[in-house]
Amino acid sequence: MEKLSRIHVKSFDFMLRDGLKRMIKYLPPSEFSSSNGDVCELRVECRRQGKSYCAPLRLNIRLSINGISASVLDVPCGEIPIMVLSRSCNLSKLSRKNFPRHSEEEREIGGYFIVNGKERVLRLIIMARRNFPLAISRPSFKKRGHGYTEQAIVIRCVREDEAVSIMTLHWLMNSEPTLAFVVEREQFFVPISIILRAMVNKTEYEMFDDIRRGSGESLSLEETAMRILVRLKDEDYNSQSRALKYLGRLFRGRMHIPPNASDEEAGVVLVRNFVAIHLDSLIDKYHLLCLMVRKLHAFVSGQCCEESNDNLMFQEVLLPSTLYLQVLRAKIIQILDGTKEYVLTKSRKSNVKINSTLVQQYLLHRAPEISASMAYLLCTGNLPPSIRSDITPQLGGQSTGLSVPADNVNFLRMAAQFRAVHRGAIFTEMRTTSVRRLLPEAWGFLCPVHTPDGAPCGLLNHLAEPVEAVCETPKQSTVDALAVWLSTCKIRPVELSRQLSGVTEEQNAIPVLLDGRLIGWSSSLATAEQLANHLRDLKLNAQSKHVPYSMEIALVPPTDVGSQYPGLFLFTGGSRLLRPVKNVRHGEQPEVGGLIEWIGTFEQPYLDIAVTEAELFERAEDARSHIELTPEGIFSFVAGLTPYQDFNQVSGYRCVVTACVFI
CATH class of the missing domain: 3.90.1110.10 (RNA polymerase Rpb2, domain 2)
Known part of the structure; x- marks a missing residue:
């Protein structure tokens, strides 16, 4: 049960644990000069009574006048919706066997919000890959x-x-x-x-x-x-x-x-x-x-x-926590900017001296708008009008269809919603079919059969059963430490000029990028291959302190024809899709042993992955690298429940209709 909504719950937990702290870290201070120079209810109760399952939000705002800290204002912002089964949910502190005692289902999936008694799900939406030109x-x-x-x-x-x-x-x-x-x-x-x-x-x-x-x-x-x-x-x-x-x-x-x-x-x-x-x-x-x-x-x-x-x-996916955090951040910045304008207007008209009482008066009036905006997002699926122009460009033009009602017709339809990825509401009106095509690079990540008929066909897809998303974005200090360590791995420093080194990066030099940062050069393709193999070995080593298991290692070699721009591209950021395969270059008997490796959408086209063992043994021994865990891993959770797929009575799988799944 937990695996179905894991992406939603883990991303929201990350937002509560680290995301809010990072948002505060980068909030721009509102600086100006005056004219004078100076406890939660259990969710079953919320559903029955038509309430929202929320938690209180409070802002601590430090006010400084002339560089001197005047006071810290404690501003209540009302209550904001909390995801069911997240770390702030009351149910997360209970074992599943105790759920029925509180009128809850023992196989509760979680991953959704309750707003005005209705269950709402924030969609996973396809976005452009971050930090890649x-x-x-x-x-x-x-x-x-x-x-x-x-x-x-x-x-x-x-x-x-x-x-x-x-x-x-x-x-x-x-x-x-x-x-x-x-x-x-x-x-x-x-x-x-x-x-x-x-x-x-x-x-x-x-x-x-x-x-x-x-x-x-x-x-x-x-x-x-x-x-x-x-x-x-x-x-x-x-x-x-x-x-x-x-x-x-x-x-x-x-x-x-x-x-x-x-x-x-x-x-x-x-x-x-x-x-x-x-x-x-x-x-x-x-x-x-x-x-x-x-x-x-x-x-x-x-x-x-x-x-x-x-x-x-x-591409990557827009996680629920990312959208939640962006709306929250935009609303806080808007209120701080409004506070600035209010204080300046008061100061000009009545020559009032700036003090904490004047600032807190406005904040107490505007702060409840934060909870109203979060509820509006979840109730309607649209961005709040007051901040729509701020966030829409960040979402690639998306401003509608961000949340949908939880479909409780049956368990399979409910489960499928948490594994669904949508291309975006703005693409539903486009006449082009290019956005609906399932390209070969999506093999193993998107289910080839689980998509609805009609208008959303090809726009609403479902993740393959083993696929997971990276829900935690590493801290900048962690990425910096990794970049410093990589500079010791036979990489020519990016700032080492030809006057000091005595060498020139010729046409066969390979740039090495980590999350959109050029960290150095590999002198040749052979050297870049050695570095990529070394990083992959460390990636599979659970004791490695430098390379995380979720790192994407994609070596794009130079070619004589116009292909993809060459380079060694390393990704550790969040929101990326990963899936497990078996790396058979490890173990005493490669065809039997091997270690599980999580690969991403960018590196998969440059890996040789066999589907079956027979296909693996057709390759030369030194060319055997990866094999699928199971050939059926390309299907979604619901599509995989269809028995005897090759003898199905219909041309396409009706994945969300229970009658077609015989258990």
Whole structure:
């Protein structure tokens, strides 16, 4: 029972345990200057009485005046819905055999909310893979402005608190890329040259070397690098300080910064909080942008193929905790901004001195809106109107169909809802069929038969029975420690210039990326293969302190034709889909032994996985690496209950109708 709703419950537990702390860590302070210069009910009761199963939420807000802590305000925000069987649920403290004593079902699944007596489920929705630059071609990109082309590199940056920012690197007809990013709900386009100059204080030659690094003697890439540097010279942005001042002067009115901050400080806030937000260091942001320039050039010149948003290889799932946290965060920020405007208005009109009473008066009035917004999200499945414009871009345009009523017609329909993944409500009205296709990369992750007929066909799919999702996003300090350890594994440091090393990253050098951060270079494909095998060995070792079992290790080799951009891509973030296979390269008898390895959607296309033992033995002994645990593992939990699938009386499995399942 617990396995069916494990993804929902574990993600919500992570949000309660770590997600709220990370959200508070990254909440921007609301700074301004005045005119004068200065216990839960059991859920069965909630269902019968039409109530919501909630827990109280309180905010502790520290008020500082002139840099001196004035007070800590305790603000009650009402009650917010709690997921059944999560760590904050009363049932989580009881054993299942005691459930009937409290009028509960012993085989309770959990994973849903109770709002106004109704059971609601937050959907698992397909999203673009986080922190990975995608090569995308869209005709709409040409409408962005004069000289824009269809080609661009798009990256969905996700910070450890699940805040999302979309960056797009456009290719222009003059061979000079332009970076598009969002600042306070508005998209801006800035030449990549100014952003690169604002990131680091390097010489022009060092920047030229960083842009073309790893691409061999590509004359066209050198020309692109020269165009970037020429703009810096023509516009007189020949230092990091000048570029930061220029950006700060342009964007300071759009950001939440103190009025007394300088233009240069405003520029630092811009590049830190709105450009590649998943990275803390400016030098890491700089090298990621250089990599995106190289990939965009390879894409335009035909050395790199287009990557589809509809391919599960480049997708992840929106977990219930992520959506819950994003709505909660947006509402808190809105109330803090409203407090700022209220206090400033009072100060201007009546020259009232800022004090804790004035601030708390407004907070007590607005704070209950938080609980109302959370209830609105779960009741209607739509984003609250007051924050819809803030969150919709982060969800890829999704604003409706985020929650659905729990289907209690029978147990199988109820169980299937927790394993369902939806492409998104906005795709139901599209006439194109590309979003509905089940591509080969989805093998073993999405059930090929469990999808409804009619309009949602291909949009509403179900996870295969063994598939799980990574519900916990590692802390930034954990990722930093892993990056430091990886730098000791025969990887050429990313900041080691050719003047110091005496070597040049030629065309066969392989970039190594960890969660969207360039951490170094592998000198050759053979060296990269050795590193990937070493990491996979540590991944299978339960005693390993550095490599988690959920890490994706995908080595994309360079080819003579335009295929995927080469590199060693490592992923440890949350929301990724994983499934178990057997690694037969371990054990004294590989065909008998082996260890269970969890693989992701990105690395699967680059692994050789046999379905049966007969297929495994057809391969050369040194080519045997993985085998499926069971051939039936491609089906969903409900589809796997259908007996004698090859002799079924209908052409398709009716997976959610109990009558077709003979037990």
